[in-house]
Amino acid sequence: MGLKATLLLGSIMTLSVANPSLAADWQALPDQAPFPADNPPSEAKIELGKILFFDPRFSEHGTLSCNSCHNVMTGGDDNRPNSIGMHDARGGRSAPTVWNAAFYSVQFWDGRAATLEDQAKGPVANPIEMGMASLDEAMARVAKIPGYQPLFEAAFPGEPNPITGDNAVKAIAAFERTLITPNSPYDRYVKGDAAAMTEQQIRGMETFDALGCTSCHSGANFSGPTLPIGTGFFMKFPTYPGSAYDAKYKLTKDPGRYEVTKKAADRHLFRVPTLRNIALTAPYFNNGQVPTLDKAVQVMAKVQLNKDLTEAQTADLVAFLNALTGEFPELALPRLPGTPNMSVIPPVDPHLKVKAHR
Amino acid sequence: MGLKATLLLGSIMTLSVANPSLAADWQALPDQAPFPADNPPSEAKIELGKILFFDPRFSEHGTLSCNSCHNVMTGGDDNRPNSIGMHDARGGRSAPTVWNAAFYSVQFWDGRAATLEDQAKGPVANPIEMGMASLDEAMARVAKIPGYQPLFEAAFPGEPNPITGDNAVKAIAAFERTLITPNSPYDRYVKGDAAAMTEQQIRGMETFDALGCTSCHSGANFSGPTLPIGTGFFMKFPTYPGSAYDAKYKLTKDPGRYEVTKKAADRHLFRVPTLRNIALTAPYFNNGQVPTLDKAVQVMAKVQLNKDLTEAQTADLVAFLNALTGEFPELALPRLPGTPNMSVIPPVDPHLKVKAHR
Numbered sequence A, B: 001m002g003l004k005a006t007l008l009l010g011s012i013m014t015l016s017v018a019n020p021s022l023a024a025d026w027q028a029l030p031d032q033a034p035f036p037a038d039n040p041p042s043e044a045k046i047e048l049g050k051i052l053f054f055d056p057r058f059s060e061h062g063t064l065s066c067n068s069c070h071n072v073m074t075g076g077d078d079n080r081p082n083s084i085g086m087h088d089a090r091g092g093r094s095a096p097t098v099w100n101a102a103f104y105s106v107q108f109w110d111g112r113a114a115t116l117e118d119q120a121k122g123p124v125a126n127p128i129e130m131g132m133a134s135l136d137e138a139m140a141r142v143a144k145i146p147g148y149q150p151l152f153e154a155a156f157p158g159e160p161n162p163i164t165g166d167n168a169v170k171a172i173a174a175f176e177r178t179l180i181t182p183n184s185p186y187d188r189y190v191k192g193d194a195a196a197m198t199e200q201q202i203r204g205m206e207t208f209d210a211l212g213c214t215s216c217h218s219g220a221n222f223s224g225p226t227l228p229i230g231t232g233f234f235m236k237f238p239t240y241p242g243s244a245y246d247a248k249y250k251l252t253k254d255p256g257r258y259e260v261t262k263k264a265a266d267r268h269l270f271r272v273p274t275l276r277n278i279a280l281t282a283p284y285f286n287n288g289q290v291p292t293l294d295k296a297v298q299v300m301a302k303v304q305l306n307k308d309l310t311e312a313q314t315a316d317l318v319a320f321l322n323a324l325t326g327e328f329p330e331l332a333l334p335r336l337p338g339t340p341n342m343s344v345i346p347p348v349d350p351h352l353k354v355k356a357h358r
Helices: A003-018 A043-054 A116-124 A135-143 A148-155 A165-176 A185-190 A199-211 A244-248 A293-305 A311-322 B003-018 B043-054 B116-124 B135-143 B148-155 B165-176 B185-190 B199-211 B244-248 B293-305 B311-322
Strands: A234-236 A269-271 B234-236 B269-271
Touching: A043 A148, A043 A165, A116 A135, A116 A165, A135 A165, A148 A165, A185 A199, A199 A311, A244 A293, A293 A311, B043 B148, B043 B165, B116 B135, B116 B165, B135 B165, B148 B165, B185 B199, B199 B311, B244 B293, B293 B311
Parallel strands: none
Antiparallel strands: A234 A269, B234 B269
């Protein structure tokens, strides 16, 4: 038995002694995310993906990048009920965090994309998001930016025409797979540092398990069991409809995965979201209608477990969820390659009114 | 005479020998920008200013930061004719670059702000930009974000209530004064590296001087002489109205500085903009109506100097202007302090239509 295994065993034992009642399989966040066989990471690919992730020029008006709604300077979303796309458009769902998204087995609230690569194709051509006519139109802009040519060549060596939509989303996905937030108080605790969480956080962890939250929010990412890519771990929300929350927070308006499959059994099914960094991603749920984490915890207990929480339970659970805020890697601000002497963003629709002068 | 002075003299001599016909006072960009006596820079202030610069939560919908329109990942603007603010609003003027803005003696196209501090107060409360009701409303959001408290305390030590609008804009201005792009081919050339510019760029430099461009675009920042803060170096645009360009590019629509002073003599006066990194900030002019740099150069020669350029002159001038693209300092991506368990961005106006589901 090597040193690592010994330490691991030591950790588990420490944990068992400290919390003998815990039944859940508590896992720390891995340092590396899985990746598809056809898209192994490389430094050049990750760097290209990062630049693309921050580049707003592939949105219709040149104003929105991936980072606009999945802001890696924060908890990886936009802290809004929904995001704002081209022409001031809003969708009905809240932007999920990009942090640790690499650990999901499907992407989007309704799981309509199997991989991060597939996911990245969506917003670019969504009329209420980045609003390009197609991924190809976006790539036509990329191709006009001279500095992208060497970046694509380095990321996809040997390909005669590397500037393709498929390669762009591969690079973005490769970058996103580096967006991992390890070493949260929870992670340090389950690795054996008994002082990493406060007493209240430990109580919250026990409550989280005892109530049954772990039946969905399990695994290292608190988003369900590790499943093959494309499988998806979905749950009905609300599982117990009929509470006052349904109307108050419009919980039954969105048919969820039904929109993808048109199967009645998929009505109101949603991918179980990660709880990592959940304290930083208010407002909450698929429609972003619940403004605070304490209210979100109470709603979940009621509509998923049919339980009414005490104030103390709520506070403990919120404290535990705050222990899931991890360490965010330091990133350098990317430099976006320029288009000397011109812009790739077309002048905007002439029908738009100029509302004031300055 | 110390080593530095000797080197400088050597540089000037080299330049004089290489280009005996040059009359202009060619200056390299200073490494440091001037600052007001009441706002000396400090590391803590610059760091706070940078975080505020990137934080979108002080816009009405939580979607726009300073960096949205003055993108330091690019040439410091948004490569658009005009910027897009809250509610899809557009203004009539093009966002000036933030790079080297510290070398201006006034801010905005019409010089309506004396300092970067004053400038930073504008967009936050402009209904067609960040759209807050007031700077105070923005600061009320800042005050709700716990992580800002220690940042303001470190930046403004000893102040009992450091979270104020005045301090916020001081910090932003202190950060902006670090946004300097030295060591362009032009800078290296005038410091004595005769190989730093191409032959065409040197021809373009001579043409730039001979045509009279330097009568306005002079000094280290190519934005006129160094003047006391608040003075402003303005010029009439177009100086020679009546060309076909007036209608084509709507050159006489904007009354310029007249809007600020209401003096007839200020009609169509604009601050002379820097030409540094001009190759990266298309489209051009106060209204962003001219899409390319070669066209911009031809328009300027015609409407400011009443001269028609040849294709060769145009190409040489564009080449020279590309030699003004400097080195951009490496910046770390800031981490925006979170608001655990809640969002400071209010849910958006209920009258807005949700246009689609996803």
